[in-house]
Amino acid sequence: MKIFNTLTRRKEELVPLEEGKVKIYACGPTVYNFIHIGNARPICVFDTLRRYLEYRGYDVTFVQNFTDIDDKIIKRANEEGTTYDEIARKYIAEYWTDVEGMNVRKADIHPKATENIEEIIAMVSDLQQKGYAYEVDGDVYFRTKKFEEYGKLSHQPLEDLAAGARIAVGDIKEDPMDFALWKAAKPDEPYWDSPWGHGRPGWHIECSAMNRKYLGKTIDIHCGGQDLIFPHHENEIAQSETCNGAPFANYWMHNGYINVDNEKMSKSLGNFKTVRDVANVYGYEPIRYFIISAHYRKPINYSIEIIEQCKAALERLYNCKENLENYIAGADEKPLDAALKESVDAKKTAFIEAMEDDLNTADALAAVFELVRVANTAVAENKGKAAAEYALALFNELTDVLGLVYQSKGADSLDAQVEALIEQRSKARAEKNWAEADRIRDELKAMGIILKDTPQGVTWSKE
Numbered sequence: 350m351k352i353f354n355t356l357t358r359r360k361e362e363l364v365p366l367e368e369g370k371v372k373i374y375a376c377g378p379t380v381y382n383f384i385h386i387g388n389a390r391p392i393c394v395f396d397t398l399r400r401y402l403e404y405r406g407y408d409v410t411f412v413q414n415f416t417d418i419d420d421k422i423i424k425r426a427n428e429e430g431t432t433y434d435e436i437a438r439k440y441i442a443e444y445w446t447d448v449e450g451m452n453v454r455k456a457d458i459h460p461k462a463t464e465n466i467e468e469i470i471a472m473v474s475d476l477q478q479k480g481y482a483y484e485v486d487g488d489v490y491f492r493t494k495k496f497e498e499y500g501k502l503s504h505q506p507l508e509d510l511a512a513g514a515r516i517a518v519g520d521i522k523e524d525p526m527d528f529a530l531w532k533a534a535k536p537d538e539p540y541w542d543s544p545w546g547h548g549r550p551g552w553h554i555e556c557s558a559m560n561r562k563y564l565g566k567t568i569d570i571h572c573g574g575q576d577l578i579f580p581h582h583e584n585e586i587a588q589s590e591t592c593n594g595a596p597f598a599n600y601w602m603h604n605g606y607i608n609v610d611n612e613k614m615s616k617s618l619g620n621f622k623t624v625r626d627v628a629n630v631y632g633y634e635p636i637r638y639f640i641i642s643a644h645y646r647k648p649i650n651y652s653i654e655i656i657e658q659c660k661a662a663l664e665r666l667y668n669c670k671e672n673l674e675n676y677i678a679g680a681d682e683k684p685l686d687a688a689l690k691e692s693v694d695a696k697k698t699a700f701i702e703a704m705e706d707d708l709n710t711a712d713a714l715a716a717v718f719e720l721v722r723v724a725n726t727a728v729a730e731n732k733g734k735a736a737a738e739y740a741l742a743l744f745n746e747l748t749d750v751l752g753l754v755y756q757s758k759g760a761d762s763l764d765a766q767v768e769a770l771i772e773q774r775s776k777a778r779a780e781k782n783w784a785e786a787d788r789i790r791d792e793l794k795a796m797g798i799i800l801k802d803t804p805q806g807v808t809w810s811k812e
Contacts, residue, residue: 350405350705352570353646355578355601356502360707363600365569370408372564373399374598376556376573376581377459379416380440381425383623384447386636386651387607387614391574393640394604394708396453397752398572401704404750412563413456414556415441417463418549423538433539434463447624450633452752458563462555466541469550469558472592473530473543481591485521487533487546493526496587502601503579510579528584530554553584560585561593571598575605602708605648614651622651629769630792634756635659641710641751662718666754669721673741676728683733689723693740696720700747710751717747767798771807774800 351360365371375395378388399411416422417437426433462469473489476482481492493499493507500507511526529551534540540547550558560568566589573582582601589597606613609620627636638659643649696716703712724740748754770789777785790800793809801808 350402351707352600352602353707354599355603356598358504361600363569365407366567366599369406370410371402371570372568373409373411373570373572374556374560374564374568375411375413375456375571376577377413377415378440378444379419379421380437380444381419381422382440383443383625385614386609386622386624386627387574389447389451389624389636390607390640390645390649391572391604392448392453393451393637393752394645394710395572395602397641397710397750398570398602398708399454400750400752401708404746410458410564411456412458412460412559414559415444415459415461416552416555417441417461418539419552437461437463443625447628447633450628451624451637452634452755453637460559460563462550462559465555465559465562466550468562469554470531470541470543472554472558472561472588473550475592476530476588479591482530483523484531484545487531487548488521488529489531489545490522490527491530491584491588492523493528493587494524496591498590499526499587500583502583502586505579528553528580530588553581554588556581557585557589557592557597560589560597566593566595566597568598570600570602572602573604575603578603602645604645608648608650610652611650627656629766629773631656631660632766634663634753637752638663641753642714644707644709644711646707663753665718665721666748669724670741670744670754672728673724673737673744677734677737677741680734680737681731683735685735685739686727686732689727689732689736690739692723693720693743696723697743697747700750704750713747713751717744717751720744720747767793767796767809771800771809775807 350363352363353359354361363371373395375391378384384392399409402409415437418433422433422436426436429436473482476491477484477489481495482489483492500510503510507526511524531543531545531548531554532551533545534547534549538549540549560571571582571585586597608614609622612618612620614620614622624633624636635656636659639649639651639656642659642662696719699716699719700713703709703716706712720740720743724737724744727736727740745754770793774786774789774793777783777789793800798809
């Protein structure tokens, strides 16, 4: 398999550190809110990478962390009048709801920053002893300029990176580019005891410490969103390679951004889309389909029209499976058609060639739809039970690698979707948000669902 390595800016053959085994670390969410569709992209992309490597026979160890202590988490806790750990627990639970909805498998290990404080302190102490870190009033910083290869992942010289850095009034760092390894606790903040007093870890150090603890000094693949290249992953490299005296990761994979209606997603533009909001309207599976329908390194655009196209494409996949299963139930026993077998096998080859080429899920999906065409033809031409079973077996095999076609098609899934929208509308009405309530009613009407408000509650029926 060839992977585009951000570190070298070229496609390279995947050669694991240990034959037949691949160690992957994926940066996970900071758990202070529901995940948005931008968060969902690396989650689904690298779940697909893991599935494919296992499909090809690799023994994969997959680690994805939770950042469960952070400025944003503390701010949310203060806003809600609760504790940081309650906020973290709440949004980790919400995370599981969303990722399981998208058919994302749990990692082998999901470490949390707060469960690895001892390892974090040990790494910061090592860096200080080596002269790469310094302490000022309980804060500990990394001396960026002392690490001569700083900037090798983002491919920018330190001078260019430093041009955008500024020392704020009262800043106590030696250099604008130095970054925090440990933060002294402010009044009423959560803290842990350390050699530098009460405090908590900086963001970057947690991933370095957890990588070393769970996967070792050098890993095969480190992955995440494009926005993490600098400074997060750049800082991880500096910390880890200084501390461990070994390369940190041999391959770096980064997915592109998601735009909404051709604009950058942001709360200020009012186009911020959480996975939960989209799933309440369209279901979870179209989100996963949308994400893997494009090459992971390319930017993709979310819109209502595109997500509806994804729903329609999924319908074609489900219809193919259903047609094959129904046909097999009553099909004639015939020898496996040699031409059909050859055609089905060609689709498998095309699928593998696409995935081997830097996880090209877009072309892999195209191969699956070519298989759908062959399968539908086999049913239409009454090729027999063996032919349909052969096509169905590969269909299930390939869609499983992509994490698609995992739901039971039928009334149950529609009922759940409609009920979720009705609940959303009821909440809007309770909040006197009549515009939102009317929008949801119109959306349900477009789906062929008619609502009736009664003294006993809302009832619904199909047109």
